[in-house]
Amino acid sequence: MSVDKATLDAKTVAKIAHLARIKVPEEDQAGLAQELNKILDWVEQLNEVDTDGVAPMTSVAAQTLRRRDDVVSDGGYPDKVVKNATDAAEHFFSVPKVVE
Amino acid sequence: MTNLTHLSMAEALEGLRSKQFTATELTEAYVKAVEAARPLNAFITETPEIALRQAKAADERYAAGKALPLDGMPLGIKDLFCTEGVLTTAASHILDGFHPPYESTVTSNLFRDGAVMLGKLNLDEFAMGSANITSHYGPVLNPWTGKDPANAPRKLVPGGSSGGSAASVSGRFAIAATGTDTGGSIRQPASFVGIVGLKPTYGRCSRWGIVAFASSLDQAGPMTRTVKDAALMLQSMAGFDPKDSTSVDMPVPDFAAALTGDIRGLRVGIPREYRVDGMPAEVERVWQQGIEWLKAAGAVPVEISLPHTKYALPTYYIVAPAECSSNLARYDGVRFGLRVEGKDLKDMYENTRAAGFGKEVRRRILIGTYVLSAGYYDAYYLKAQKVRARIAEDFTKAYEQCDVILTPTAPSTAFAIGExxxxPIAMYLNDVFTVPASLAGLPGISVPAGLANDGLPLGLQLLGRPFDEETLLRVAGVLEQAAGPQPLPPYVG
Known part of the structure; x- marks a missing residue:
């Protein structure tokens, strides 16, 4: 768009995939770049629309977020919370070691 | 006895109230129909024990004279709604084994009103698709095959993403079903299988407990055989929910009461931009027919313009992937669902998500991540949000000239699996007529309008003003009346 016309290469795909935390095998990267470029080329047509002075629409709900009292309204059932975890011990979620 | 699975919800409720049959008999008939329909692959999980238990409770209430509004109605639930203790997959590998410890608000509301759950219905993975071919559990088949003999061995799609919902209601193995609609996922499949599909105004039904795809667009709605049934089911689904920050706190009107059949003097907008290049003559013919039907009932067609229509799809394919990339960040293999180990935490995330997401979901997450990334946010995401404002403004202006808008629901009839x-862009074009109203948050309904030359159903879409589902239902009722009784799909015979 107004930035340099985006053409994704395999390297950029690898970078986005890493940002999205999805492993994309190297042999898939070039093909995926092509697919994504097609979609990005197609959305380029939005540049034809004059949006000067238009406020971005972030929600269709014509309301501001409701407020409520800052009180505990839910909870107290750790068994339920960890029930679906592959690896849960004593109401904790376990993950591979992060700090050496 | 009448064929119980051929009754509409309104007829079945009447039959139960007048004790012509019991809720258990009705549910048993549906449980059998669900088993027989397995070749269509519409259900991911069948829950006959739950259904029969709920039916028994319904029978007790009928006997005690305390029947609830939807008491004993055997529904299919799209597997995007979390159901307490019952496997909920969003048709994705990444939610393997997920048994929610809570119930979505919409399904809670339906059960509060006596509904029975036959099971969880197949869909496109995370509701991303227009043909129900992206499901981890395989494609759903359309109960319709069409006149073309070449179609018989070919299998047609039921549309998507609510493909299992559409197939089950059309194929007479669920009396009605819940759907969700982000860009057309209720209305387009309803058109492809010849049923009614209603997407309410954004904010009308709570999103709480529905697996999120694009939060500023997602909305639940009923998929039914008649307009009256849609009104009855929406009545139970709708309502304010403090657990959904965009749920709207306003009274829920009596939707069925809106079906007066009187549309005299109502102005029906016909948007000229919806005559798209290459649209089949059949779609144009059915649209014209719809205009004539409404005119005959005393409505006044008005030509309107929605100038930014052609930009709706590209806008949608920035906004929806952006929101999906954010929503789907929660699937990391730690708290629920699939986990694929790796050499460290980051590696585990990347392996889990690589194995867990299908191709279309991966594509959308990557697009979304890209358009939100540093340096591109303004050019893509912000620009799309501004164009979205233009599209919404088109509708606001149009509703100064008309009360409701009539369009085709989809640019074609059902196509074959594999087409x-x-x-991806050819697939995205399926939603060309449904996406604009989604972006504007407006209510829309697809009503069956007979068969096209190829022997397949085609729907007409009505779009309304925000929170004016009543006018939508009233006009839909008139279309339904004019279209007359709809033929049954060949699957039903």
């Missing part, structure tokens, strides 16, 4: 699969 449009190589080119």
């Amino acid at each position: 449009k699969q190589d080119d």
Whole structure:
């Protein structure tokens, strides 16, 4: 768009995939770049629309977020919370070691 | 006895109230129909024990004279709604084994009103698709095959993403079903299988407990055999929910009462931009027919313009992937669902998500991540949000001239599994008529309008003003009346 016309290469795909935390095998990267470029080329047509002075629409709900009292309204059932975890011990979620 | 699975919800409720049959008999008939329909692959999980238990409770209430509004109605639930203790997959590998410890608000509301759950219905993975071919559990087949003899061995798609919902209601193995609609996922499949599909105004039904795809667009709605049934089911689904920050706190009107049949003097907008290049003559013919039907009932067609229509799809394919990339960040293999180990935490995330997401979901997450990334946010995401404002403004202006808008629901009838699969954009074009109203948050309904030349159903879409589902239902009722009784799909015979 107004930035340099985006053409994704395999390297950029690898970078986005890493940002999205999805492993994309190297042999898939070039093909995926092509697919994504097609979609990005197609959305380029939005540049034809004059949006000067238009406020971005972030929600269709014509309301501001409701407020409520800052009180505990839910909870107290750790068994339920960890029930679906592959690896849960004593109401904790376990993950591979992060700090050496 | 009448064929219980051929009754509409309104007829079945009447039959139960007048004790012509019991809720258990009705549910048993549906449980059998669900088993017989397995070749269509519409259900991911069948829950006959739950259904029969709920039916028994319904029978007790009928006997005690305390029947609830939807008491004993055997529904299919799209597997995007979390159901307490019952496997909920969103048709994705990444939610393997997920048994929610809570119930979505919409399904809670339906059960509060006596509904029975037959099981969880197949869909496109995370509701991303227009043909129900992206499900981890395999494609759903359309109960319709069409006149073309070449179609018989070919299998047609039921549309998507609510493909299992559409197939089950059309194929007479669920009396009605819940759907969700982000860009057309209720209305387009309803058109492809010849049923009614209603997407309410954004904010009308709570999103709480529905697996999120694009939060500023997602909305639940009923998929039914008649307009009256849609009104009855929406009545139970709708309502304010403090657990959904965009749920709207306003009274829920009596939707069924809106079906007066009187549309005299109502102005029906016909948007000229919806005559798209290459639209089949059949779609144009059915649209014209719809205009004539409404005119005959005393409505006044008005030509209107929605100038930014052609930009709706590209806008949608920035906004929806952006929101999906954010929503789907929660699937990391730690708290629920699939986990694929790795050499460290980051590696585990990347392996889990690589194995867990299908191709279309991966594509959308990557697009979304890209358009939100540093340096591109303004050019893509912000620009799309501004164009979205233009599209919404088109509708606001149009509703100064008309009360409701009539369009085709989809640019074609159902196509075969395997078609449009190589080119994502060709698939996205299915939603060309449904996406604009989604972006504007407006209510829309698809009503069956008979069969096209190829022997397949085609729907007409009505779009309304925000929170004016009543006018939508009233006009839909008139279309339904004019279209007359709809033929049954060949699957039903």
